Amino acid sequence: MEFLTSSETFLLDLDGTLYLSGEVLPGACEFVHRLHKSGRSFFYLTNNSSTSPSVYEKKLISLGFPVPPNTVLTSGTAAALFLTRHYAQSRIAVVGTQALRQQLSSAGLSIYTEPSHADVLLMGYDTEITYDKIRWACGIVDRGIPFFATHEDRLCPHRLGCFLPDCGAMTNLITEATGVEPTYLGKPHQAMIDLVFRYCNTVPGKITLVGDRLYTDIAMAHSAKMNSLLVLTGETKLAPSTGRYLPSGVVENLHKACAYI
Amino acid sequence: MEFLTSSETFLLDLDGTLYLSGEVLPGACEFVHRLHKSGRSFFYLTNNSSTSPSVYEKKLISLGFPVPPNTVLTSGTAAALFLTRHYAQSRIAVVGTQALRQQLSSAGLSIYTEPSHADVLLMGYDTEITYDKIRWACGIVDRGIPFFATHEDRLCPHRLGCFLPDCGAMTNLITEATGVEPTYLGKPHQAMIDLVFRYCNTVPGKITLVGDRLYTDIAMAHSAKMNSLLVLTGETKLAPSTGRYLPSGVVENLHKACAYI
Structure with missing residues (x-):
């Protein structure tokens, strides 16, 4: 676990890594407080784009985590950065929550709800989705305009054992109807990596991504050549011995990782 | 085409068979008027459960088709018959349009919008779907209660080339989240066959199903041992020479079939 001791920046997944169904996982608070006290920088990283970073800040504080300003990064944040870099002058149609639309507007983007005027489509985890939104998203994609989505997770954990x-799953409705697949922006994709490097003042070898999902968290660390710590408190229940995405280290829970910080 | 001449009852698919995007297909009106004049019985058969039979009646009349009473049968009609036969005393949760809920209520069923009290879930083609409906449908299915759906068509033709x-596609959202597949009731499934035989006073060998889709229309005729006429005006563009569902006959359009009536 030498990589943990020498890492300067930590990227912390939320659900299944720090907490599960609103309950802090063993050692998670202690781990982040140790990072904070030792002077390391850290960021909270989630693919959920239905809620704004400020809601996550409040939740993390209420659960006892230290939350310095601008440390919560969502796939919505990654989408805002990506779109301001590549589509700053475009009219952006959004199938997403009001929180996501506000986040994009705050980043200076022009959000359109009138599909016939859109140059780009962004889909998020839309807990306010309606059939009208699905219909106009199909129409936009059918016109051949660029189609992006905040993340490709098909299931969101709801409560223990229920998703x-x-x-x-929502982009799949559009893909099935139009034959067009979106470009995804959240973990493990490049837009999220770009977002992280915008905030990190260090080289990938000094960064550790801590997470519970092999194909999002550990895959992103692989792509960006970062270290990765797999915790077995969420989706992954066994340390993998073979496979595409092997982590730099595995711990049962974050309590076991505290000794290395 | 001897089977056409000797058939006493005709089951007519709508979209792609009689009309497409609101335009009557060649010979379709003439074909149905010939059936009517020759004294044969006929029924209009569609898997679309988002609209009530009375709306289809008006549409068909406006397009010039003869529409005797109770000749429009939808997958919603099949669901109403199935549920009154098997779940007459149950509390039925419906993810569907207001038109579908009204159709089920008119059949004497108890429709519940409060998921915690439901004994059965029925999903239809819900052009009024919301994320709240998806959430409570997942919760109901997760509780292990019976899960039915009006039909399994994943795409609905919208206008030429667009779906x-x-x-x-909607039931797929629930299946993906819960791992539970619904029992489908529309074409080509047994509930739709049961519905047709409720109205037909003849043996399957004297019935011809006319349609444009192999895996719904022609498959249903196969299951029920009816004759089938494939028209190449909708989804199927070429007469199949091999495959699971070979029709009794194939015509380019219904104009070509008029000579046999």
């Missing part, structure tokens, strides 16, 4: 259709 | 996510 809800997430962003990737 | 919209249909009932089967």
Whole structure:
């Protein structure tokens, strides 16, 4: 676990890593407080684009985590950065929550609800989705305009053992109808990596991504050549011995990782 | 085409068979008027459960088709018959349009919008779907209660070359989240066959199903041992020479079939 001791920046997944169904996982608070006290920088990283970073800030504070300003980064934040870099002058149609639309507007983007005027479509995890939104998204994509989505997770954990259709399941409705697949922006994709490097003042070898999902968290660390710590408190229940995405280290829970900070 | 001449009852698919995007297909009106004049019985058969039979009646009349009473049968009609036969005393949760809920209520069923009290879930082609409906449908299915859907078509033709996510795409959201597949009731399934035989006073060998889709129309005729006429005006563009569902006959359009009536 030498990589943990020498890392300067930590990227912390939320659900399944720090908490589950609103309950802090063993050692999670202690781990982040140790990072904070030792002077390391850290960021909270989630693919959920239905809620604004400020709501996550309040939740993390209420659960006892230290939350310095601008440390919560969502796939909505990654989408805002990506669109301001590549589509700053475009009219952006959004299938997403009011919180996501506000986040994009605050980043200076022009959000359109009138599909016939859109140059780009962004889909998020839309807990306010309606059939009218699905219909106009199909119409936009059918016109051949660029189609992006905040993340490709198809299921969102709801409570222990129960899931809800997430962003990737909703984009699937559009893909099935039009034959067009979106470009995804959240973990493990490049837009999220770009977002992280915008905030990190260090080289990938000094960054550790801590997460519970192999194909989002550990895959993103691989892509960006960062270290990765897999915790077995969420989706992954066994340390993988083979496979595409092997983590730099595995711990049962974050309590076991505290000794290395 | 001897089977056409000797058939006493005709089951007529709508979209792609009689009309497409609101335009009557060649010979379709003449074909149905010939059936009517020759004294044969006929029924209009569609899997679309978002609209009530009375709306289809008006549409068909406005397009010039003869529409005797109770000749429009939808997958919503099949669901109403199935549920009154098997779940007459149950509390039925419906993810569907107001038109579908009214159709079920008119059949004497108890429709519940409060998921915690439901004994059965029925999903239709819900052009009024919301994320709240998806959430409570997931919760109901997760509780292990019976899950039915009006039909499994994943796409609904919208206008030439464009489709919209249909009932089967929506049930897929629930199946993906819960791992539970629904029992489908529309074409080509047994509930639709049961509905047809409720109205037909003849043996399957004297019935011809006319349609444009192999895996719904022609498949249903196969299951029920009816004759089938494939028209190449809708989804199927070429007469199949091999495959699971070979029709009794194939015509380019219904104008070509008029000579046999």
